Amino acid sequence: xxxxIHLGVALDGAGRHPAAWREPNSRPAELFSPRYWTxxxxxxxxxxxxxxTVDDSLAVPGDRHAPADGAxxxxxxxxxxxxxxxxxxxxxxxxGLVPTVTTTHTEPFHVSTSIATLDHTSRGxxxxxxxxxxxxxxxxxxxxxxxxxxxxxxxAEVRTTGTFPGxxxxxxxxxxxxxxxVRRLWDSWxxxxxxxxxxxxxxxxxxxxxxxxxxGRYFSVRGPSITPRPPQGQPVVTALAHAPLIYEFxxxxxxxxxITPTGEGSLAAILGQVAEAAAQVxxxxxRLRVYADLEVFLDTAAATGPQRLARLDDAAGVEYxxxxxxxxxxxxxxxxxxxxxxxxxxxxxxxxxxxxIDDLTAIADDLVPILQHRGVFRTAYxxxxxxxxxxxxxxxxxxxxxx
Amino acid sequence: MSTPRKQVILGAxxxxxxxxxxxxxxxxxxxxxxxxxxxxxxTAERGRFDFFFLAEGLALRERAGEIFDQDIIGRPDTFTxxxxxAAVTENLGLAGTINAxxxxxxxxxxxxxxxxxxxxxxxxxxVVTSFDAFTGGxxxxxxxxxxxxxxxxxxxxxxxVRALWDSWxxxxxxxxxxxxxxxxxxxxxxxxxxGAQFDISGRFTVPRSPQGRPVILQAGVSPQGRDFAAANADxxxxxxxxxxxxxxxxxxxxxxxxxxxxxxxxxxILPSASFVLGDTxxxxxxxxxxxxxxxxxxxxxxxxxxQIWNRDLSGYDPEGPVPDIDPDPDAAPIIxxxxxxxxxxxxxxxxxxxxxxxxxxxxxxxxxxxxxxxPLVGTPAxxxxxxxxxxxxxxxxxxxxxxxxxxxxxxxxVDKVVPLLQDRGILRAEYTGSTLRDxxxxxxxxxxxxxxxxxxxxx
Numbered sequence: 001x002x003x004x005i006h007l008g009v010a011l012d013g014a015g016r017h018p019a020a021w022r023e024p025n026s027r028p029a030e031l032f033s034p035r036y037w038t039x040x041x042x043x044x045x046x047x048x049x050x051x052x053t054v055d056d057s058l059a060v061p062g063d064r065h066a067p068a069d070g071a072x073x074x075x076x077x078x079x080x081x082x083x084x085x086x087x088x089x090x091x092x093x094x095x096g097l098v099p100t101v102t103t104t105h106t107e108p109f110h111v112s113t114s115i116a117t118l119d120h121t122s123r124g125x126x127x128x129x130x131x132x133x134x135x136x137x138x139x140x141x142x143x144x145x146x147x148x149x150x151x152x153x154x155x156a157e158v159r160t161t162g163t164f165p166g167x168x169x170x171x172x173x174x175x176x177x178x179x180x181x182v183r184r185l186w187d188s189w190x191x192x193x194x195x196x197x198x199x200x201x202x203x204x205x206x207x208x209x210x211x212x213x214x215x216g217r218y219f220s221v222r223g224p225s226i227t228p229r230p231p232q233g234q235p236v237v238t239a240l241a242h243a244p245l246i247y248e249f250x251x252x253x254x255x256x257x258x259i260t261p262t263g264e265g266s267l268a269a270i271l272g273q274v275a276e277a278a279a280q281v282x283x284x285x286x287r288l289r290v291y292a293d294l295e296v297f298l299d300t301a302a303a304t305g306p307q308r309l310a311r312l313d314d315a316a317g318v319e320y321x322x323x324x325x326x327x328x329x330x331x332x333x334x335x336x337x338x339x340x341x342x343x344x345x346x347x348x349x350x351x352x353x354x355x356x357i358d359d360l361t362a363i364a365d366d367l368v369p370i371l372q373h374r375g376v377f378r379t380a381y382x383x384x385x386x387x388x389x390x391x392x393x394x395x396x397x398x399x400x401x402x403x
Numbered sequence: 404m405s406t407p408r409k410q411v412i413l414g415a416x417x418x419x420x421x422x423x424x425x426x427x428x429x430x431x432x433x434x435x436x437x438x439x440x441x442x443x444x445x446t447a448e449r450g451r452f453d454f455f456f457l458a459e460g461l462a463l464r465e466r467a468g469e470i471f472d473q474d475i476i477g478r479p480d481t482f483t484x485x486x487x488x489a490a491v492t493e494n495l496g497l498a499g500t501i502n503a504x505x506x507x508x509x510x511x512x513x514x515x516x517x518x519x520x521x522x523x524x525x526x527x528x529x530v531v532t533s534f535d536a537f538t539g540g541x542x543x544x545x546x547x548x549x550x551x552x553x554x555x556x557x558x559x560x561x562x563x564v565r566a567l568w569d570s571w572x573x574x575x576x577x578x579x580x581x582x583x584x585x586x587x588x589x590x591x592x593x594x595x596x597x598g599a600q601f602d603i604s605g606r607f608t609v610p611r612s613p614q615g616r617p618v619i620l621q622a623g624v625s626p627q628g629r630d631f632a633a634a635n636a637d638x639x640x641x642x643x644x645x646x647x648x649x650x651x652x653x654x655x656x657x658x659x660x661x662x663x664x665x666x667x668x669x670x671x672i673l674p675s676a677s678f679v680l681g682d683t684x685x686x687x688x689x690x691x692x693x694x695x696x697x698x699x700x701x702x703x704x705x706x707x708x709x710q711i712w713n714r715d716l717s718g719y720d721p722e723g724p725v726p727d728i729d730p731d732p733d734a735a736p737i738i739x740x741x742x743x744x745x746x747x748x749x750x751x752x753x754x755x756x757x758x759x760x761x762x763x764x765x766x767x768x769x770x771x772x773x774x775x776x777x778p779l780v781g782t783p784a785x786x787x788x789x790x791x792x793x794x795x796x797x798x799x800x801x802x803x804x805x806x807x808x809x810x811x812x813x814x815x816x817v818d819k820v821v822p823l824l825q826d827r828g829i830l831r832a833e834y835t836g837s838t839l840r841d842x843x844x845x846x847x848x849x850x851x852x853x854x855x856x857x858x859x860x861x862x
Binding site (some may be wrong): 021022023024026028029031032033034037038057058059060061070071072073074075076077078079080082083084086087088089090091105106107109112113114116117118120121123125138140141142143144189194196198201203204205206209218219220221222223224226227228264315343 | 511578
């Protein structure tokens with residue numbers, strides 16, 4: 001049997017392209033309404049995808065490392081991704097829900113309970129895309145501490161050598177601490193802590209609740225959580241990464257890393273760097289899963305992918321640029337690429353629709369049937385959690401369990 | 404005489420971490436499973452309630468350094484549950500207590516505005532602050548806030564959050580494909596707030612939500628708390644279940660609101676209440692006593708008293724007299740993780756002793772007698788009448804109802820009492836408004852557009 005392809009989708013407003021909201025099928029006035037997100041989730045679930053991620057940040061969306069400009073023709077707004085995922089939980093049944101939640105200005109205790117609760121309300125389908133808030137703009141929204149950003153010279157240095165100044169290391173150390181706290185809090189209740197022993201009137205066996213007593217460089221957290229251990233034990237932690245420093249962060253903290261190869265050569269190079277990062281941090285236990293991000297502009301009945309991309313570029317007034325490979329073409333060609341790359345040692349793909357409604361519909365209704373026809377994609381959802389869908393162990397040991 | 408009868412506001416809450424929920428009852432369900440929240444919210448909506456309410460707890464309670472194991476423990480994240488409930492209800496308001504000490508204005512404004520979008524205008528925030536260093540042990544921020552500064556922080560938080568909510572006008576979102584204009588003006592969402600607690604500026608990511616400003620709830624009976632609520636809140640929780648003191652509180656709050664430049668009807672007053680129904684008065688009363696007896700075990704009674712005495716009372720007999728020793732307010736707290744604050748422990752102790760003496764009650768009995776406020780007990784007709792009288796006599800504008808049986812307890816109220824309230828013409832048969840603000844009969848929240856109209860004399 002051919003290896004199965006794992007497929008998720010990245011949702012971000014009207015789509016990845018800055019002019020996506022202007023396409024005929026796009027619903028820009030509804031970007032903040034529950035119906036829009038429900039429709040997207042239902043489409044993704046129709047396509048039997050593993051998960052959907054919802055992008056987010058604590059800044060107005062725009063170009064990273066560029067000041068918020070005065071442009072009136074861009075979607076400079078978004079609502080909270082974790083709440084979107086929570087809103088989607090009762091109206092979906094199988095698909096994993098993976099909101100982006102930042103670690104820099106947030107309280108790890110809140111992050112822990114909110115993802116755990118998403119796991120409870122979705123009955124085991126929660127994940128988390130960890131994101132660092134590195135901009136001075138975001139820091140000013142909180143006013144608690146100034147954060148410096150990479151200078152132009154430092155950014156150029158990063159691009160040529162891949163090495164970051166010390167303060168960026170600090171930011172990811174803080175993120176790693178935040179993930180560690182969240183994970184400990186998820187384990188701070190053993191699965192069978194609630195006993196409801198009527199005879200002794202004990203609701204809980206307090207021996208099965210644990211203080212986490214985390215003391216780090218940036219903060220300390222006592223625990224236990226207020227929320228019982230989530231159904232998956234440990235919801236799926238993911239991170240997007242572009243550089244060895246961040247691969248190391250992912251290897252320390254995540255179950256799954258999203259990478260951005262731009263071709264087969266770069267895919268091999270990144271896989272090598274990810275393996276090196278895992279060795280560097282001494283990762284043990286479950287292997288870090290690696291998913292390639294791809295931007296997709298697929299052929300539709302009305303126009304080819306390249307035609308659609310050209311039209312979008314024309315509307316935006318600039319040629320589209322992305323950190324990931326931009327694929328414009330037919331679902332058949334994309335299926336070829338996915339099958340080809342699947343053989344190169346990656347675990348799956350996260351497709352980023354150039355235009356949310358059009359490209360997600362093409363993924364679900366064109367690409368997936370082709371993959372099914374070629375015998376490399378599921379034809380029905382199995383029962384079980386997001387961890388089960390991803391092939392991660394579904395029995396997750398609790399670090400505090402005594403018996 | 405055809406004075407229109409006051410409409411009753413109803414909220415429903417799912418009992419959280421306390422001894423009020425009969426978890427040992429054979430019919431009791433989970434307090435974590437989403438199905439329990441879904442059932443209660445759907446039932447409340449079936450009964451045309453105004454909102455569903457969730458309380459908050461940010462640390463597990465402890466007694467003498469040990470996690471307390473006798474009551475319900477553990478609860479889900481409020482925002483997440485409310486956003487999920489938005490998917491399974493259409494008209495019900497979704498209210499949550501969220502602490503302003505352990506969340507920053509940008510997050511609070513963003514999460515509530517997002518919830519308001521995702522629920523079509525049904526979000527409400529019960530603003531609280533914490534001064535509890537124990538709870539702070541779970542947060543990077545740390546916990547300590549001088550009790551005297553709680554309202555200072557609360558007020559500044561609220562002002563900062565409003566500045567963020569008001570940073571977008573309703574018409575800032577153009578989203579016109581033809582012209583290519585997504586925003587009306589480049590500065591949509593731009594904000595700056597400079598106060599003693601917060602010095603923040605930048606761009607708010609969330610466009611103006613359906614309610615503009617989600618509904619603000621508040622609790623507190625101190626003069627500071629009353630003034631804060633009267634100036635800022637859309638509704639205040641009343642702790643008074645007896646009509647004379649409730650009516651006094653009602654008069655006082657409405658007067659303070661008017662003094663703060665608002666209309667009396669701009670703030671609603673809502674006591675929380677439990678209910679026990681029976682086919683006869685005697686049956687209801689018997690059921691009520693059974694429930695109370697079960698809720699307040701000897702151990703629960705001692706622990707409730709330990710919060711007042713701040714001493715280890717475990718050596719006292721629950722069926723014996725009230726402890727004869729004095730409270731120890733200066734010792735390290737024996738019970739941690741509760742928001743309940745005893746202002747004057749000695750006065751409370753004096754009152755308990757007097758009541759026990761006068762009514763010949765044991766320690767446990769006096770707790771049962773004194774620690775319940777305003778239960779609604781009786782036949783459905785009698786309870787409907789109690790509610791109607793209390794509201795028409797200005798004891799409150801409505802009630803927030805919780806049942807001792809999660810999640811099925813509210814069904815009985817909705818099946819048996821709600822039709823009687825509707826017959827009396829004091830509860831809607833169908834929802835009329837599209838937002839919580841509409842349903843509560845609150846005026847629309849401030850916006851700069853309104854302000855401009857007012858100042859140009861058009862309004």
